[in-house]
Amino acid sequence: MEANGGDVARIRSELKSLKAAKSDIETRISGLEAQLRDLTLLNASTVSNGSVTGDSSCNHELSPDMIYRYSRHLLLPSFGVQGQSNILKSSILVIGAGGLGSPALLYLAASGVGRLGVVDHDIVELNNMHRQVIHTESFIGQPKVKSAATACRSINSMIKIVEHQVALRTSNALEILNQYDIIVDATDNAPSRYMISDCCVVLGKPLVSGAALGLEGQLTVYNYNGGPCYRCLFPTPPPTTACQRCADSGVLGIVPGIIGCLQALEAIKIASAIGEPLSGRMLLFDALSARIRTVKIRGRSLDCEVCGENAAFTQKQFRDFDYERFTQSRLSTAPSKLNLLPAESRISSRELMEKIVKGEPYVLVDVRPEHHFRIVSLPNAVNIPLSSLEARLPEISCALNKEGITDSEKGANLYVVCRRGNDSQRAVQILHSKGFTSARDITGGLEAWARDVDPKFPTY
Amino acid sequence: MDVTEVKAENADSQSSKKESVKIKVLFFARARDIVGLPSMPLEVSSGSTASDCLNKLVALFPGLEELRGCMVLAVNEEYTTESAIIKEEDELAIIPPISGG
Numbered sequence: 348m349e350a351n352g353g354d355v356a357r358i359r360s361e362l363k364s365l366k367a368a369k370s371d372i373e374t375r376i377s378g379l380e381a382q383l384r385d386l387t388l389l390n391a392s393t394v395s396n397g398s399v400t401g402d403s404s405c406n407h408e409l410s411p412d413m414i415y416r417y418s419r420h421l422l423l424p425s426f427g428v429q430g431q432s433n434i435l436k437s438s439i440l441v442i443g444a445g446g447l448g449s450p451a452l453l454y455l456a457a458s459g460v461g462r463l464g465v466v467d468h469d470i471v472e473l474n475n476m477h478r479q480v481i482h483t484e485s486f487i488g489q490p491k492v493k494s495a496a497t498a499c500r501s502i503n504s505m506i507k508i509v510e511h512q513v514a515l516r517t518s519n520a521l522e523i524l525n526q527y528d529i530i531v532d533a534t535d536n537a538p539s540r541y542m543i544s545d546c547c548v549v550l551g552k553p554l555v556s557g558a559a560l561g562l563e564g565q566l567t568v569y570n571y572n573g574g575p576c577y578r579c580l581f582p583t584p585p586p587t588t589a590c591q592r593c594a595d596s597g598v599l600g601i602v603p604g605i606i607g608c609l610q611a612l613e614a615i616k617i618a619s620a621i622g623e624p625l626s627g628r629m630l631l632f633d634a635l636s637a638r639i640r641t642v643k644i645r646g647r648s649l650d651c652e653v654c655g656e657n658a659a660f661t662q663k664q665f666r667d668f669d670y671e672r673f674t675q676s677r678l679s680t681a682p683s684k685l686n687l688l689p690a691e692s693r694i695s696s697r698e699l700m701e702k703i704v705k706g707e708p709y710v711l712v713d714v715r716p717e718h719h720f721r722i723v724s725l726p727n728a729v730n731i732p733l734s735s736l737e738a739r740l741p742e743i744s745c746a747l748n749k750e751g752i753t754d755s756e757k758g759a760n761l762y763v764v765c766r767r768g769n770d771s772q773r774a775v776q777i778l779h780s781k782g783f784t785s786a787r788d789i790t791g792g793l794e795a796w797a798r799d800v801d802p803k804f805p806t807y
Numbered sequence: 808m809d810v811t812e813v814k815a816e817n818a819d820s821q822s823s824k825k826e827s828v829k830i831k832v833l834f835f836a837r838a839r840d841i842v843g844l845p846s847m848p849l850e851v852s853s854g855s856t857a858s859d860c861l862n863k864l865v866a867l868f869p870g871l872e873e874l875r876g877c878m879v880l881a882v883n884e885e886y887t888t889e890s891a892i893i894k895e896e897d898e899l900a901i902i903p904p905i906s907g908g
Contacts, residue, residue, distance in 0.1 A: 447908040535908040560907035563836055581904050585877040589837045593907045603908055629879065631835060631902065636845065642900060643885045 369485075377497060384504060407432055413505065417459055430619035431459065437618035438462035440527035442515055442543060444495040445469070446593065446603030447533035447557045447610060449481035454611035455531075456499035460618065462507045463499060464527055467491040468514040474807065478600030514679065515539065517666050520546045529614050532556040533607060535593060537584055538670035538678045544569055544577030548654045549665050553617055553624075557610040559603035560591055564632035566609050567625060567644070570654065571617070574626035579648035579655075584674040602634050687772040692779070694787045696796040699762060708750040709760040712743060714774040719766060723805045725796065733770045736777055743783065759785040768792035828853050830893055832864065833900040838878070841870035851893065857882065858889035860899055871901075878903045 407428050413435070414421065420431045439460045441448050444467040455463055471479075471486045471494050479491075486494035492512040499508050511523055515534075520542060524530055530552050532543045540556065547554040553571040558564065570576045593603075609630065616622040631640045653660040671678055702709060713720055713728040720730040729746055731739045743761065752760055761783055765771040771788035778786040789795065797804040833846045842864075851860055857880055865871045879902040880887050893899065 443908060445908055533908055535906065537904075537906040540904075540906055558905040558908055560836065560905045561840075563839075563905060565836075565902075565905050580879055581877050583876040585837070585904060585906075586873045589873055589877070589903060591837065591840075591905075591907060596907070598907060606908075629902070633835075633845070640884060640900075642879065642881045642902065644879055644881075645886045 366485075373497075377500070380500065380504065384507075409435075413459070416503075416505070420458070426619065426621055430621050433619045434615060435459050435461045437529065438464070438527045439529045439531060439614050439618060440464040440466065440524060441531040441533055442466045442539070443533035443535065444479070444481060444491040445475065445533065445535060446478040446559060446598065446600070447535075447607040448495070448531070449479045450604050450607035451531055451533055451557075451611040451614070452495050452499055453481055453502065454608060455614060456503045456506060456508070458611070458615055459503065459506060460615075462509060462527070464509040464511055464523070465492050465495050465499075466511040466513065466515050466523060467495070468512060478598065478603055480600075480604065515542070516678070517542060517546075517668060517670070521550065521662055521665065524552060525550055527552070529617050530554045531610050531614050533610065536678065537676055538674040540577060541584065541674060542668075542670045542678070545653050545660065545665055545668070548576050549660060549662055555610045555613045555617070557603075557606040559606045559632075560593060560598055561596055562599055562602060562634040564602050564606035564609075564630075564634075566606055566613070566630040566632070567628070568613050568617070569626070571624055571626040573647060575645055575647045576651060576654045578653045579646075579651045580629075580644060582648070582652065587675045599634060602632070605632060605634075683769070684767075685769045685772055688775055688788060692775055692787050693772075693790045694762060695790050696800045699789055700800045702760075707760060708752055709762060710743065710746045710750055710752065711762045711764060712774070714763055714765050714770050722807055723793070725764065725793070728764065733765070733774050736774055737781070740778075740781055740783075743778075761786045762789055763787070764789040764796075765792045767794050826853060827851060828855065828893060828895040828897075830860070830895070830897045830899055832860070833898060835900065835902045836905045837903045838871060838874055838901045841874075842868050849899075853895075855893050856889060857887055857891045857893055857899060860893055861889065861901075864901075874901070874903045 409428065409432065417431050420426050421428055437460055439455055441452050441455065441464065444452060444465050448465070448467070452463070452465060469491050471482045471489055471491055473487055475482060476484065481498045482491065482494045490512050492510045496508045496510045513519060515523065524546050530543065530547050532540060532554055534540060534543065544554060544556070547570045554569040556569055556577065557566045568574070613625055617624050627644060627646060629642050629644045631642060647654060649656045652658055677683060711725060711728045713724055713730050714733040714736060715730070716732050717730060724730065729742070731742060747761060761778070763771040763774045763778070763786060768788065768791040771792060775786050775788045793804065794806060797806045827850050829848060829850050831846055832849050834842045834844060839845055849860060849863065851863060861875065865875070880889065881900040881902065882891060882893065882897050884900070
């Protein structure tokens, strides 16, 4: 067994050094490729400008390589040389290289969008892989922008990919979005959606907006040819309770995949000037019933605070606007950390572990929803979801009695846990008000337990 | 759609004699979570507006109140306002925005 352990350690260390070397080589390769690409692009443009006396008799700017690469597009009667030429000259910015952005970027790169920008400030994580299909396992821990750009370049080395490895904010949005013809909103939160829509109105850019959650998706083209903007439809932001995130509510991987593909399609239609963009209409995708509905939505609102008749929403106002305050939620997807309880009503996961090791009697209530509890739970935890806590208090009294915990200190050694330590605080507030005055929550929830006590404890 | 429209026309001629109208309500995104159903039938008194229907739905599912100010309302797949009169066999869709991705 010991020899085995030695082997494992040796293999791990060799893997580590090989991976480091591989990453170094990959960086050098992509650097050289970028240099080469810029040089060939430069040459191509000087050649095409210099010698118009070429022997092929075509009155467009497609090189033989381009004709071959995009031949199936060129063969489409309604698309043809004109459509492809338009795409090659266009520039599209995809904001977010996640579930929506992954397929959107892949198809836009493959279609030959002349200049394709990617904005994201996140890094690739293992729990992204089920839906963010542009990233590969070898990029885990690296910036999403770098991973996405590498994938796009490996599909199409003839286009220019621009990496914006930044968090989009009012301070940089105008400058970044202004460099592109069409904007694709592939973000995952409400404040970003308002910010991007407003920025598109200020700059006069069409916006292809997609969203997906659970088993549903939505798609609309905003601010296109006098059509409505996001605020025309949703002048008041949804309450924070209604703003769900994939990280909390879950999402079937393929759902953003489908919406992201449709976003690429709408962006291509606008770029190539073919067809009828999804402006003034909203496409609703329902994965469970395999139903797609297109609902006619309102036109531009004359009273819209950003694009309306009397609106005076300037670049300066945009820069000064506080989108996090407006929507009462964060621009970054990092979950908020509440602090509702005094220190004496909280316990760290390490302290709890010590008490368990000492053999102190305790009752541990896990207030996560039942389907979360089924993923993983602590031993001896009782699952009473927060939503049904008040109705199920007798179960807690019963469990306390069973552990021989007396009523003198009501709820002593009663601990409450959830995923991240927010709902557990809400639960403790309820318990305190119902007489369990010594109940305490486990700070940081199961995530803290996994980080500080048991690194093998699964996180999700 | 075609079928729905034909039905709606047939129903139109009778609706004046009726005391109430029966419609179908479609729930999307957060509204679907709150209600727990993708759709449900609803009976309202004839002459009711979309707003009346919403009031009735909020009474049945109080959680819907939070969405009241932030949703697209559509009747038979076309944008509508809360003041629109609802007719027999109409399909009223409640569409809050999704922001995930």
